[in-house]
Amino acid sequence: MPRLFGTDGVRGLANGDVLTAGFALDLAVAAAGVLLGDHCGVPRPVAVVGRDPRASGEFLEAAVVAGLAGAGVDVLRVGVLPTPAVALLTALHDAEFGVMLSASHNPAPDNGIKFFARGGHKLPDSVEDAIEAALGRPGYQPTGAEVGRVVDRDDAGDEYVDHLLSVLPHRLDGLKVVVDCANGAASVVAPEALRRAGAEVVVIGAEPDGLNINSGCGSTYLETLQAAVREHHADAGIAHDGDADRCLAVDASGTVVDGDQVLAILALAARERGVLARDTLVVTVMSNLGLKLAMRDAGITLVETAVGDRYVLEAMREGGFTLGGEQSGHVVMLDHGTTGDGPLTALMLLARMGETGKPLAELASVMTRLPQVLVNVPGVDRTRVAADAAVLAAVDETDRELGETGRVLLRPSGTEPVVRVMVEAPTLDLAQQHADRLAAVVLANLAL
Numbered sequence: 001m002p003r004l005f006g007t008d009g010v011r012g013l014a015n016g017d018v019l020t021a022g023f024a025l026d027l028a029v030a031a032a033g034v035l036l037g038d039h040c041g042v043p044r045p046v047a048v049v050g051r052d053p054r055a056s057g058e059f060l061e062a063a064v065v066a067g068l069a070g071a072g073v074d075v076l077r078v079g080v081l082p083t084p085a086v087a088l089l090t091a092l093h094d095a096e097f098g099v100m101l102s103a104s105h106n107p108a109p110d111n112g113i114k115f116f117a118r119g120g121h122k123l124p125d126s127v128e129d130a131i132e133a134a135l136g137r138p139g140y141q142p143t144g145a146e147v148g149r150v151v152d153r154d155d156a157g158d159e160y161v162d163h164l165l166s167v168l169p170h171r172l173d174g175l176k177v178v179v180d181c182a183n184g185a186a187s188v189v190a191p192e193a194l195r196r197a198g199a200e201v202v203v204i205g206a207e208p209d210g211l212n213i214n215s216g217c218g219s220t221y222l223e224t225l226q227a228a229v230r231e232h233h234a235d236a237g238i239a240h241d242g243d244a245d246r247c248l249a250v251d252a253s254g255t256v257v258d259g260d261q262v263l264a265i266l267a268l269a270a271r272e273r274g275v276l277a278r279d280t281l282v283v284t285v286m287s288n289l290g291l292k293l294a295m296r297d298a299g300i301t302l303v304e305t306a307v308g309d310r311y312v313l314e315a316m317r318e319g320g321f322t323l324g325g326e327q328s329g330h331v332v333m334l335d336h337g338t339t340g341d342g343p344l345t346a347l348m349l350l351a352r353m354g355e356t357g358k359p360l361a362e363l364a365s366v367m368t369r370l371p372q373v374l375v376n377v378p379g380v381d382r383t384r385v386a387a388d389a390a391v392l393a394a395v396d397e398t399d400r401e402l403g404e405t406g407r408v409l410l411r412p413s414g415t416e417p418v419v420r421v422m423v424e425a426p427t428l429d430l431a432q433q434h435a436d437r438l439a440a441v442v443l444a445n446l447a448l
Contacts, residue, residue: 005128007308009114014056021063028067030134050086051101052185055210069148078156082244084341085160087120102243120338170355173198182218186244226254246329247345251361259329260291282324294367371428373435380446382412
């Protein structure tokens with residue numbers, strides 16, 4: 001049976017086979033039992049609960065809150081806020097744990113439940129496994145005055161924005177910015193933070209109706225932002241996803257600045273200010289070879305992890321590093337937060353523009369992004385991809401042909417039943433040719 005928790009909590013079709021109100025309640029009870037352990041009920045535990053604006057988040061939030069309160073947990077319900085805000089508020093209010101209801105960049109019918117431990121940190125796999133094992137078991141069931149109470153915190157968004165502004169190294173006065181909030185969780189706080197930082201702000205994708213999250217907008221659909229930046233003659237554009245733990249950007253011409261380029265800009269800025277711990281940047285194996293070459297030339301060490309911001313976070317915490325992230329726009333700054341934070345990333349990126357007086361295109365030119373092709377191969381046995389002789393031989397042959405001018409990566413997806421084939425090469429045509437050839441080898445040898 002597949003593991004219940006994926007790379008970022010429990011995710012699926014809301015009100016489908018798994019993610020129902022009953023399941024959400026049971027999961028909350030199980031999480032309370034595991035995360036509180038012997039301390040359940042004494043002293044009175046507190047949990048922070050937030051969500052993105054999906055319609056299904058309304059009933060799932062109600063179920064989670066009911067499960068927690070029924071387990072004797074006091075709930076601070078913070079409403080619609082970004083995932084990093086829930087993590088921050090978990091730490092600020094010294095809560096035992098936090099819960100975020102969101103499916104991030106997924107379409108509106110999906111939803112998800114993720115947990116943060118004390119301090120706002122993501123749970124390790126072992127704790128998630130313990131929660132899964134505890135599902136359905138009888139839990140602590142208080143009565144009378146011992147049941148949990150629910151408090152709505154209407155000022156939670158202000159607390160988050162205040163925190164963002166408190167760590168801003170340079171104001172944004174004079175910059176005109178378009179921000180696309182993906183009709184998601186950052187629709188209020190992201191524009192507010194930018195305005196208070198001094199920017200002139202044009203807002204798009206900030207009218208959530210519960211059904212339009214990530215639909216034709218946000219970090220998964222940059223065309224809308226590119227057009228708006230050109231139309232409004234803005235200096236830059238910022239795109240978040242549904243729960244705003246991501247940030248991608250476009251420059252004044254509408255050219256995309258991806259997560260690798262953002263990381264390069266922020267790493268150089270942090271090193272210049274003397275706050276890049278051990279002169280090291282943590283990235284995943286999917287980061288572009290161009291980033292690796294640029295950081296090597298700048299004397300910055302790269303540490304690579306498996307795909308997923310949770311693995312970036314683990315490596316950062318274990319090594320004492322302060323900056324890391326993914327090509328997708330998850331950027332983690334452990335000096336200021338515990339998880340990927342889209343609004344924080346946007347502020348830091350724009351602050352670098354204000355600090356240097358340079359346009360975003362010039363800052364992004366610190367690295368040359370090699371053409372990268374990603375092919376998903378469905379209908380294959382993902383478990384054999386690292387052991388099949390024919391597949392390994394094809395990868396070795398491609399590696400030899402590309403040499404130092406490119407690279408190959410094959411990996412089983414952690415969220416979909418596919419094998420991902422990624423190739424970087426000097427030209428897009430060459431990358432596509434190699435990727436298609438490797439995908440055919442994978443399909444021929446690993447087909448189910």
